[in-house]
Amino acid sequence: TDASHARPLHASDYDFNDDILGPGAAYTATLAQQFLARQDAD
Numbered sequence: 001t002d003a004s005h006a007r008p009l010h011a012s013d014y015d016f017n018d019d020i021l022g023p024g025a026a027y028t029a030t031l032a033q034q035f036l037a038r039q040d041a042d
Contacts, residue, residue, distance in 0.1 A: 007014055
């Protein structure tokens with residue numbers, strides 16, 4: 001990335017899109033459920 005787009009970790013001026021929290025959590029939960037279902041099948 002170029003310097004104008006670089007942000008330090010936990011930058012106070014970063015505007016996180018809170019609208020993606022729900023879909024992101026649902027996606028992660030689905031991945032975990034699918035992974036665990038495959039583990040049980042083995």
